[in-house]
Amino acid sequence: MDQRSYNQFCATARTLDLVGERWTLLLVRELLTGPKRFGDLQNSLRGLGTGLLAARLKHLEREGLAEKTTLPAPARTPAYRLTAAGRDLEPVVMALAGWGLKWAMGQRREDETFQPGWAMLGLKACFEPQAAQRLHAIYEFRIDDEVFYTRVDDGTIETVQGPAQHPDVVISTTGELFRDIAAGRTNLARALDDHTATATGKAEALRRLFGLFRVPPAQDRGAAPAA
Amino acid sequence: MDQRSYNQFCATARTLDLVGERWTLLLVRELLTGPKRFGDLQNSLRGLGTGLLAARLKHLEREGLAEKTTLPAPARTPAYRLTAAGRDLEPVVMALAGWGLKWAMGQRREDETFQPGWAMLGLKACFEPQAAQRLHAIYEFRIDDEVFYTRVDDGTIETVQGPAQHPDVVISTTGELFRDIAAGRTNLARALDDHTATATGKAEALRRLFGLFRVPPAQDRGAAPAA
DNA sequence: CGGCATCCATTTTGATACTG
DNA sequence: CAGTATCAAAATGGATGCCG
Numbered sequence: 191m192d193q194r195s196y197n198q199f200c201a202t203a204r205t206l207d208l209v210g211e212r213w214t215l216l217l218v219r220e221l222l223t224g225p226k227r228f229g230d231l232q233n234s235l236r237g238l239g240t241g242l243l244a245a246r247l248k249h250l251e252r253e254g255l256a257e258k259t260t261l262p263a264p265a266r267t268p269a270y271r272l273t274a275a276g277r278d279l280e281p282v283v284m285a286l287a288g289w290g291l292k293w294a295m296g297q298r299r300e301d302e303t304f305q306p307g308w309a310m311l312g313l314k315a316c317f318e319p320q321a322a323q324r325l326h327a328i329y330e331f332r333i334d335d336e337v338f339y340t341r342v343d344d345g346t347i348e349t350v351q352g353p354a355q356h357p358d359v360v361i362s363t364t365g366e367l368f369r370d371i372a373a374g375r376t377n378l379a380r381a382l383d384d385h386t387a388t389a390t391g392k393a394e395a396l397r398r399l400f401g402l403f404r405v406p407p408a409q410d411r412g413a414a415p416a417a
Numbered sequence: 418m419d420q421r422s423y424n425q426f427c428a429t430a431r432t433l434d435l436v437g438e439r440w441t442l443l444l445v446r447e448l449l450t451g452p453k454r455f456g457d458l459q460n461s462l463r464g465l466g467t468g469l470l471a472a473r474l475k476h477l478e479r480e481g482l483a484e485k486t487t488l489p490a491p492a493r494t495p496a497y498r499l500t501a502a503g504r505d506l507e508p509v510v511m512a513l514a515g516w517g518l519k520w521a522m523g524q525r526r527e528d529e530t531f532q533p534g535w536a537m538l539g540l541k542a543c544f545e546p547q548a549a550q551r552l553h554a555i556y557e558f559r560i561d562d563e564v565f566y567t568r569v570d571d572g573t574i575e576t577v578q579g580p581a582q583h584p585d586v587v588i589s590t591t592g593e594l595f596r597d598i599a600a601g602r603t604n605l606a607r608a609l610d611d612h613t614a615t616a617t618g619k620a621e622a623l624r625r626l627f628g629l630f631r632v633p634p635a636q637d638r639g640a641a642p643a644a
Numbered sequence: 645c646g647g648c649a650t651c652c653a654t655t656t657t658g659a660t661a662c663t664g
Numbered sequence: 665c666a667g668t669a670t671c672a673a674a675a676t677g678g679a680t681g682c683c684g
Contacts (some may be wrong), residue, residue, distance in 0.1 A: 202514045240647065270552055
């Protein structure tokens with residue numbers, strides 16, 4: 191029906207049979223920060239029409255990677271959420287992001303879209319577990335009109351869309367700046383210095399935040415220049 | 418020209434722009450175990466025609482992920498090899514393999530092809546660095562008519578196609594058995610017991626080999642049964 | 645808003661034939 | 665063996681229109 195298989199008895203190929211089609215891993219990326227509604231998914235993914243989006247979501251459902259649910263009150267609206275198998279794809283998305291941060295994040299092109307959540311995942315891909323030893327803190331990020339929080343517990347990190355219950359630190363800034371942070375062009379400490387970002391909350395948790403992520407320096411692949 | 422971009426300023430999407438097309442990551446997988454010739458690549462990848470293979474290789478070259486070289490004497494035949502950027506995709510392929518081993522490796526279907534190198538990479542995806550502390554050993558695997566060697570140095574592992582210079586252990590077996598090992602259906606110790614595999618070399622290195630890989634137990638995704 | 649169905653122009657692919 | 669040329673089939677994307 192909608193399945194073009196590589197027909198290889200190989201773990202990599204079998205995985206790509208399931209998530210290798212166009213848009214599929216980007217859908218997983220969107221859902222990694224929490225359940226999303228059909229329309230929100232479409233708004234984030236310019237170029238993906240409603241028909242193909244519906245088909246991809248059905249595929250993810252049929253394969254046990256995502257499921258359709260109803261958001262809790264007061265929303266009560268349908269949404270899609272990853273299953274355990276789907277959440278387990280996080281290392282795949284993080285590996286892709288880690289590679290891209292190092293080898294593929296040149297200047298932003300004019301026609302490229304941007305969502306704060308993508309930068310959140312980019313940061314997460316740079317998380318240094320050993321820098322978070324004995325750290326337990328919740329950071330809330332308010333970026334333009336979107337909110338995310340990041341919970342750090344020892345060597346683990348979790349990033350979810352939505353406000354935190356009891357954040358230790360709240361950081362407010364613009365998507366533009368956050369984009370530059372996740373692309374390694376500036377960092378949070380500098381942004382707080384020049385007031386392009388503001389932070390409130392516990393000073394100690396904020397201090398530790400600065401060292402949690404190491405954005406890799408951009409490398410040149412020696413790619414042929416665009417024609 | 419041959420580029421359908423997601424047009425997202427996102428590390429994951431940018432990476433998928435480069436390697437997300439059909440066959441591309443499987444080509445990278447093939448090249449991860451060393452340079453390969455055009456014909457060998459095509460033989461490993463049933464369904465990939467010569468035209469598309471040539472196009473994909475050109476794409477990888479243009480993007481600085483692979484390069485065309487000439488194999489050293491006595492071969493002196495053209496081949497393709499990953500660049501540093503291409504080799505750096507290994508975590509991506511390993512993440513895909515790791516997921517597949519856990520969630521997607523059911524029974525082998527009759528129409529599925531198999532290559533020993535795929536199982537080698539599957540094993541590598543299960544490598545447990547802490548089980549290799551203070552271990553320095555080279556294992557040579559002879560599977561059907563193919564040869565690979567794996568060099569373990571402390572917490573690192575490297576797997577290359579071809580014979581080793583000074584292997585500490587040489588394991589000989591069939592593709593069929595190796596398939597079952599990498600799919601977690603049996604293990605090397607048992608295979609040596611019932612003589613479906615044989616090993617020669619240093620006993621201590623062989624003993625440590627058994628614990629180096631932990632194949633994850635297969636999980637059920639709850640996928641809808643095939644129609 | 646959520647989601648499916650349909651139509652159509654364009655790309656991408658798969659398979660095969662062909663050339664140096 | 666390496667790779668190009670060609671063509672039919674499939675996937676994509678974009679626009680709409682429909683229904684609850």
